[in-house]
Amino acid sequence: AQRVTQPEKLLSVFKGAPVELKCNYSYSGSPELFWYVQYSRQRLQLLLRHISRESIKGFTADLNKGETSFHLKKPFAQEEDSAMYYCALSGGSGNTPLVFGKGTRLSVIA
Amino acid sequence: DAGVIQSPRHEVTEMGQEVTLRCKPISGHNSLFWYRQTMMRGLELLIYFNNNVPIDDSGMPEDRFSAKMPNASFSTLKIQPSEPRDSAVYFCASRRTGSPLHFGNGTRLTVT
Numbered sequence: 216a217q218r219v220t221q222p223e224k225l226l227s228v229f230k231g232a233p234v235e236l237k238c239n240y241s242y243s244g245s246p247e248l249f250w251y252v253q254y255s256r257q258r259l260q261l262l263l264r265h266i267s268r269e270s271i272k273g274f275t276a277d278l279n280k281g282e283t284s285f286h287l288k289k290p291f292a293q294e295e296d297s298a299m300y301y302c303a304l305s306g307g308s309g310n311t312p313l314v315f316g317k318g319t320r321l322s323v324i325a
Numbered sequence: 326d327a328g329v330i331q332s333p334r335h336e337v338t339e340m341g342q343e344v345t346l347r348c349k350p351i352s353g354h355n356s357l358f359w360y361r362q363t364m365m366r367g368l369e370l371l372i373y374f375n376n377n378v379p380i381d382d383s384g385m386p387e388d389r390f391s392a393k394m395p396n397a398s399f400s401t402l403k404i405q406p407s408e409p410r411d412s413a414v415y416f417c418a419s420r421r422t423g424s425p426l427h428f429g430n431g432t433r434l435t436v437t
Contacts, residue, residue, distance in 0.1 A: 249425065258329075259368075259416065259428040301368065303426075312358055312381070313426055317367035 217242050219304050221316035228292050229324050236287040236319050238276075238302030246304045248278055248285040249313065253299040262300070263287070272296070292323045329429035331417050337435045343405040346432045349398055350419030358426070359392055359402050362414040371415075374400065407436045 218241040228234055240246060250262040262271055265278040265285060276287045285302060299320050303313040330349040338344055350357050358373040372382040374394045382392070389408070394400040404411055412435050418428045 251428075258430045259418075261425045261427075264425060312370050312373050314370075315360075315368040 217246075217304055217306050217314045219302050219314055219316035221300075221302055221319050223319045224317070225320045225322065227322045227324060230294055231291050234287075234289045234292045234296070234321065234323075236300050236302075236321065238285045238287065238316060240283050240285065240302075240304050242283075242304060242306050244306055246306050248276070249303040249305070250274070250276055250285075250287050251301045251303060251315075253301065253318075255298070259301065292321075294323050294325055297321055297323045329417055329419050329427055331415075331429035331432050333432060334430060335433045335435075337437065338407055339437055340408055341406045342436075343403065344407045344411075344434060344436075346402040346415050346417075346434070348400045348402070348417030348429060350400070350417070351427055352398065354419035354421045354424075354427070355397070356420050356422070357394060357400050358418045358420075359400070360416045360418065362416060362431070368416070371402070404434075407434075409436045412436050 220239045222237055248265040251259045252262045253259045263276050274287055274289045276285050278285050299318050301318045302316040305313050332347045356375050359371040361369045361371055371384045372392045373380055377394045390404055392402045414431045414433050416428050416431045418426045420426045
């Protein structure tokens, strides 16, 4: 079964502090992992996908198959990073649904 | 590209009424997904279509929920009759094979 676990419902950090949003997954094959961000009352937007290996808005995420994790990191948090972050997994063929974690609300305090 | 378009943005209705949510996927996308978002359960997949054909509706909570995709550019999610526990934000999303999922702005449904 596919499962995504985000252990923290809420994470509060001070502006300028490092951020790490945790994501662990369960999947027997080779998954594709994503991070989506949802700013207040807006649509979910793709932030990162692991196959791209890029940094968006200063965020990075590395797939660790040994630990089955895909943690999202940013060295210096900004107030505009405050949002809901969802980790998601896609397994199987190209158009199977994404399985989402329950999300972590990041609050960056000035 | 206008993105995935959902209507209405907000819907307030009384218990027992029929509710119809609408979605226009991005042109050229061949898969469409309906998700429900609540504080308690996060994002739940309700149903998805590939090439207009329903593939998996096991996430649809009850027979009161139904979804259709009559053509590649339109889908509806219907709740009849609606109940207060159906109150949530309903998202439609679409993708082309192998590409990331794109979400609409959602419909915030309140059933009183």
